[in-house]
Amino acid sequence: MSTEPQKPVRRITVPQIAARKGGEPIVSLTSYHAHTAAIVDRYADFILVGDSLGMVMHGMETTVGVPLDLMIMHGRAVVRGTRRALVVVDMPFGTYEESPNVAFRNAAKIMKETGCGAVKLEGGARMAETIRFLTERGVPVMAHIGLTPQSSHVMGGFKTQGRDADTWPAHIDDAQAVAEAGAFCVVVEGVVEPLAARITEAVDIPTIGIGASAACDGQILVLEDMLGLNPRPPKFVKVYGALAEEIERAVSSYAEDVRQRAFPTEDQVYR
Numbered sequence: 019m020s021t022e023p024q025k026p027v028r029r030i031t032v033p034q035i036a037a038r039k040g041g042e043p044i045v046s047l048t049s050y051h052a053h054t055a056a057i058v059d060r061y062a063d064f065i066l067v068g069d070s071l072g073m074v075m076h077g078m079e080t081t082v083g084v085p086l087d088l089m090i091m092h093g094r095a096v097v098r099g100t101r102r103a104l105v106v107v108d109m110p111f112g113t114y115e116e117s118p119n120v121a122f123r124n125a126a127k128i129m130k131e132t133g134c135g136a137v138k139l140e141g142g143a144r145m146a147e148t149i150r151f152l153t154e155r156g157v158p159v160m161a162h163i164g165l166t167p168q169s170s171h172v173m174g175g176f177k178t179q180g181r182d183a184d185t186w187p188a189h190i191d192d193a194q195a196v197a198e199a200g201a202f203c204v205v206v207e208g209v210v211e212p213l214a215a216r217i218t219e220a221v222d223i224p225t226i227g228i229g230a231s232a233a234c235d236g237q238i239l240v241l242e243d244m245l246g247l248n249p250r251p252p253k254f255v256k257v258y259g260a261l262a263e264e265i266e267r268a269v270s271s272y273a274e275d276v277r278q279r280a281f282p283t284e285d286q287v288y289r
């Protein structure tokens with residue numbers, strides 16, 4: 019084994035992500051947990067501790083019920099498990115919409131208690147004032163427009179946005195408003211391809227698509243969806259793994275071994 023000291027790895031920074039506009043596509047995944055984050059860290063430019071963890075890890079119906087402390091707990095785990103990727107933590111519903119001051123207080127708490135490098139919040143033009151307030155005070159903000167799951171009750175569910183071209187100007191205005199307010203990057207979720215292309219052209223910050231085609235500067239997926247752990251992944255997700263089957267196979271073999279008393283005995287392990 020080498021005794022060479024490990025070279026310190028510098029984390030990817032917010033300006034490095036911002037500088038990727040129109041360049042090499044930005045690779046991103048969600049992660050909520052130290053061990054999976056350590057694997058994702060080797061490949062992703064940024065890792066999002068998304069509030070989708072409420073649905074994926076905790077069985078909630080929507081992200082609306084996710085509390086701040088839960089985001090902080092998972093954010094800490096992901097920061098501990100990683101060394102290279104920028105870690106971004108979602109601000110959950112109810113922690114930033116009321117006023118820029120409330121948003122700052124909660125964003126600062128997330129950054130101090132997790133060690134993450136940036137926060138993400140949902141909303142376009144309506145959140146521009148808050149984004150400016152945060153960035154001017156040292157909080158890097160990733161914006162999130164298009165389909166915004168925290169507003170699913172207002173939107174009537176998780177619906178693709180921009181099917182009607184009359185709605186495009188509002189979405190493009192949202193993108194421009196968050197970019198002008200200082201967001202370093204914007205997630206564009208669930209929009210039709212021509213709208214994703216217009217948004218990407220309209221702003222000088224990277225757009226990160228999810229269910230928004232390849233007309234973006236990068237892509238993010240929910241890790242469990244692309245690993246094959248979600249029995250009903252969204253239609254746009256390319257599934258790269260078969261983890262549910264693999265877990266089933268391993269757990270059933272284990273159960274069988276235990277039933278056969280084929281588990282390690284004191285003799286085999288502790289001698």
Ligand code: KIV
Pocket residue numbers: 048066067068069070071108162205207228238240
């Ligand atoms: O919470 C989340 O996982 C997200 C992604 C879907 C972008 O916001």
